[in-house]
Amino acid sequence: MTTEPSRYKELAAAWEAEFARNRELHGERIQCRSGCDACCSQLFQITEIEAAVVSQGVRALDPVLRQRLETRAQAYLPERARFVAAHGVIEVWGSLPPEGTRLACPALENGACQIYEHRPLICRKFGVPLWNPDRPGRVHACELNFRAGDEIEDGQLIQIQTALHNDWKATQAAYNATGGRRDEQPITVARAILEDFSDCAV
Numbered sequence: 001m002t003t004e005p006s007r008y009k010e011l012a013a014a015w016e017a018e019f020a021r022n023r024e025l026h027g028e029r030i031q032c033r034s035g036c037d038a039c040c041s042q043l044f045q046i047t048e049i050e051a052a053v054v055s056q057g058v059r060a061l062d063p064v065l066r067q068r069l070e071t072r073a074q075a076y077l078p079e080r081a082r083f084v085a086a087h088g089v090i091e092v093w094g095s096l097p098p099e100g101t102r103l104a105c106p107a108l109e110n111g112a113c114q115i116y117e118h119r120p121l122i123c124r125k126f127g128v129p130l131w132n133p134d135r136p137g138r139v140h141a142c143e144l145n146f147r148a149g150d151e152i153e154d155g156q157l158i159q160i161q162t163a164l165h166n167d168w169k170a171t172q173a174a175y176n177a178t179g180g181r182r183d184e185q186p187i188t189v190a191r192a193i194l195e196d197f198s199d200c201a202v
Contacts, residue, residue, distance in 0.1 A: 044120075
């Protein structure tokens with residue numbers, strides 16, 4: 001399905017602008033750069049909308065590179081399940097894997113993301129201070145850039161990121177309202193590489 005074709009792209013671009021604003025504001029504290037892949041081993045889930053973007057991007061890759069990604073994705077899925085089960089939990093939609101579990105994303109190759117232009121939102125914003133109005137008790141930031149307890153001075157952070165958060169929720173609500181496909185199982189980048197979520201594009 002397709003509703004408002006540019007809506008997700010506009011939101012992705014807005015998050016990239018917010019990342020750039022933070023890089024300018026915090027300067028050398030933001031160490032994110034080519035070759036730094038610390039965030040690429042975090043275990044996270046993505047939405048059907050993001051999976052559609054990944055699926056479309058993967059299908060446009062050179063066949064040889066695509067095969068390498070698919071091979072890593074096939075190995076990733078059972079390994080992820082093993083990691084989560086080892087902590088005595090069952091991963092369900094919206095749950096966060098146990099803290100400390102790390103497994104390299106199958107899109108990562110030689111320290112670089114092979115689907116960079118199609119990466120999910122979390123990959124676009126991870127690294128800078130992040131504010132979630134649904135969890136207002138803390139500001140989350142990559143530990144390579146900010147240590148726990150570091151003071152973060154930014155008079156615009158709450159206003160900008162609250163608006164971005166609400167835009168994303170509105171995008172997802174619009175997707176649901178138009179009968180967008182909802183997958184019963186947690187969606188990962190690995191699944192989006194192996195399966196076709198193109199019908200979930202917005």
